[in-house]
Structures are given as structure tokens and as C-alpha cells.
Amino acid sequence: MAGKIGIATGVFWNEYGEKCIDKLAQIGYDALDFSMYTDGHKRLSIFDESACAVDKYFSSIKKRADDNGVAVVQTHLSFPIDFDTDEECKIIVDKLLPELDASVILGAPYVVIHPSRKKNGLNNFAEGVENYGKILSAVNEHIKGTDLLVCVENIPIYNKYKYCRVQGACTRADDLEKYVEKFGVGVCLDTGHAHLVGENPAYVARKLGQHLKIMHLNDNYGIDDDHIMPYTGGINWSQLAIALKEIGYKGDYCAEIDGLLGRIKKTDCEFMFDVASTNCKLLKKFRAEVER
Numbered sequence: 001m002a003g004k005i006g007i008a009t010g011v012f013w014n015e016y017g018e019k020c021i022d023k024l025a026q027i028g029y030d031a032l033d034f035s036m037y038t039d040g041h042k043r044l045s046i047f048d049e050s051a052c053a054v055d056k057y058f059s060s061i062k063k064r065a066d067d068n069g070v071a072v073v074q075t076h077l078s079f080p081i082d083f084d085t086d087e088e089c090k091i092i093v094d095k096l097l098p099e100l101d102a103s104v105i106l107g108a109p110y111v112v113i114h115p116s117r118k119k120n121g122l123n124n125f126a127e128g129v130e131n132y133g134k135i136l137s138a139v140n141e142h143i144k145g146t147d148l149l150v151c152v153e154n155i156p157i158y159n160k161y162k163y164c165r166v167q168g169a170c171t172r173a174d175d176l177e178k179y180v181e182k183f184g185v186g187v188c189l190d191t192g193h194a195h196l197v198g199e200n201p202a203y204v205a206r207k208l209g210q211h212l213k214i215m216h217l218n219d220n221y222g223i224d225d226d227h228i229m230p231y232t233g234g235i236n237w238s239q240l241a242i243a244l245k246e247i248g249y250k251g252d253y254c255a256e257i258d259g260l261l262g263r264i265k266k267t268d269c270e271f272m273f274d275v276a277s278t279n280c281k282l283l284k285k286f287r288a289e290v291e292r
Contacts (some may be wrong), residue, residue: 005283006031006073006080006254007276008216014038015269017066023273025068028280033216033254034075034106036099039262043078047098054098055205058105064105073252074151074188074214075103076149080112081135089131091101093138100139104146110214111149112188114138115170128169129178136183151188151213152179154204156197171291186213189257192220195235200237201242209247216256217283227259229279230286241289242252249290253283 007031012020022030046057046069065072078101083089096113103111103269116131138148157168170179176187189209191201193216205212214224219233220226231237259278261272 002229003287004023004071004073004252005025005029005032005249005280006033006205006252007279008033008035008076008254008256008258010035010037010258011039011265011272012276013044014040015265015272018061021064021068021070024276025070027273027277028284029276030069030237031071031073031252031254033256034061034103036075036102036161037078038119038260039265041079042280043095046225047095051098055105058102060250062106070124072108073109074112074254075099075108076112077114080116081114089134089138093135096135096139097142100148103141103148109147110150110151110186111143111148112153112187112214112216114153115155132169132179133183135184135277136179140185141246149186149213150183151186152176152183152192153188153190153216155190156193171197173204176204176208177211180208180211181201188214188216189213190216190218191230191235191240192216192218192225192233192256195220195222195233196225200236200239202239205240205243205249206248212247212249214251215254217253217286218256218259225259227257229257229260229275230255230282232261239287240291241286244290253287255279255283 007029046054077096081092083092114191116128133225136150150181154171155168179185182219189204189212194201217230218227219230221237222234264275
């Protein structure tokens with residue numbers, strides 16, 4: 001069975017809310033990577049309301065997606081989740097728990113959580129790992145008994161020169177493997193993030209094998225985190241397709257091109273859907289390469 005074709009909701013949600021599901025379905029998407037934030041990484045305001053209101057809100061989204069034949073195949077929790085003290089850690093965990101409950105309502109099998117980056121610079125790598133682990137442990141405890149699986153994402157960080165990406169606490173394939181072993185999580189491969197630190201996404205896919213559950217498909221030129229469409233930057237997509245085929249990847253194909261869409265939105269919101277349509281065709285081309 002072919003994997004579904006999906007896209008992150010962030011930028012669309014800010015402008016259209018639930019209505020974007022109708023438009024994206026018409027374009028050809030049958031999956032969503034639901035962001036618990038809008039563009040600019042601002043957490044959805046619904047979480048400031050009552051638990052009852054949150055339940056009603058996400059139940060409505062689930063129904064609209066179902067009516068359009070669209071599945072929420074992953075959710076992406078809000079971030080950053082940076083902290084220094086146990087008290088700050090508790091505040092972050094308390095913020096994430098309603099987002100996890102919302103993910104369950106949406107029927108998502110996977111949830112992506114960014115690593116903490118405040119203490120994981122080149123001189124604080126171990127602390128960054130420890131901080132991320134505290135979050136993962138708390139989240140795993142909360143979702144026991146559900147069908148949700150946490151996925152860690154490869155995230156590089158800026159060094160003092162800003163445009164040069166460096167190693168963080170969860171950046172390369174070797175790092176991801178350690179989290180899988182220690183916390184029983186899956187992995188979300190962000191192709192653009194791998195490319196930024198000079199790690200071929202095809203290598204990462206082979207290294208992770210069956211632990212690779214979902215992807216954030218996007219491209220860049222190896223300089224900044226552009227989040228542009230596949231095939232439009234410096235990544236070798238044919239190599240990645242071969243690697244995914246070799247490991248027997250059975251997941252979906254979700255694009256995360258909010259960087260590109262956010263720039264387009266400043267000129268014409270509706271044009272975002274034209275770009276999304278082209279992106280949908282590119283994802284189908286990529287899927288065909290993997291699954292033929």
C-alpha cells in the first residue's frame with residue numbers, strides 16, 4: 001500500500017484554520033502533519049482555553065479531515081522546550097500534555113518533539129541530551145495506553161556565526177540511534193536538517209532502518225534552513241529514494257516547506273495553494289521512485 005502524501009499545516013492554519021483541509025484535499029493531499037503552532041512558531045491559542053474547548057476544537061478538525069478523506073499521520077508539538085531547572089522542565093511538560101491529548105483525538109500515530117537546545121552547544125552536549133531525555137521520559141509516561149509513538153527529530157543548531165550549523169544533542173544519525181535505544185522512540189528524518197550539517201539523508205535513512213517512521217521532506221542549499229520544496233535545492237533525492245526502498249520504508253511522505261510558504265504568504269495567501277499543488281506533484285514523483 002502506497003504511503004500517503006502530506007504537508008505541514010502551520011502556515012495554512014494561521015490564515016485559513018480548518019478550511020485549509022478542504023483546499024489541501026482538493027489539491028491532492030490525503031495526509032496532514034498537524035502543527036500545534038502557526039507560522040512564527042506561535043502555539044495555537046486554543047490551548048489557552050478549557051479542556052472541554054480543546055476537545056471540541058480537535059474533534060471538529062478530526063471530523064473535517066475524515067470527511068475529506070485526509071488522515072492526520074503525525075503531529076508536531078510546539079517548541080522551543082528549552083529549560084535550565086526542574087521547575088522550568090515541569091512547566092514545559094505541563095504545556096505539552098494537552099498537545100499530546102489533542103494528537104490522540106486527531107488519531108495521529110506519531111508525534112514529533114523537538115530537542116532542547118538551550119544547553120546543547122558544543123560545550124554542553126551531555127546536558128542537552130539529559131534535558132531532552134527528561135522531556136521524552138515524561139511524555140512517554142503520559143501516552144502509555146495510547147497508540148501514539150514519540151519520534152525524535154534531527155536538529156542542528158546555530159553557532160556564533162549564525163549561518164553555520166553545528167552539532168547539537170540530536171543532530172546526526174548516531175545521536176538518533178542513541179535516543180531510540182534509551183527511550184524506545186521512533187525517528188523523524190528532516191532531510192533539510194541532515195543536509196545542513198553535511199550528512200546525506202540517504203545515509204541517515206540506511207543507518208536508522210526500521211526505526212525511521214516519518215519524515216519532514218524539504219530542501220535547502222546547505223547554508224540555511226530554507227524549508228523549500230524537494231528537488232529545488234542541493235539534496236540528491238534519487239539517492240534517498242534508493243535508500244528508503246532498501247530499508248523497506250512503509251511510512252508516509254510529508255513535506256515541511258513552511259519557510260517557502262511563509263515568504264509567499266507575504267505577497268499572496270492564495271498563491272500558497274498553487275505552490276502546495278506543485279509540491280504535491282513532486283512528493284508523488286518521489287514516492288513513485290521509492291515504491292516502484
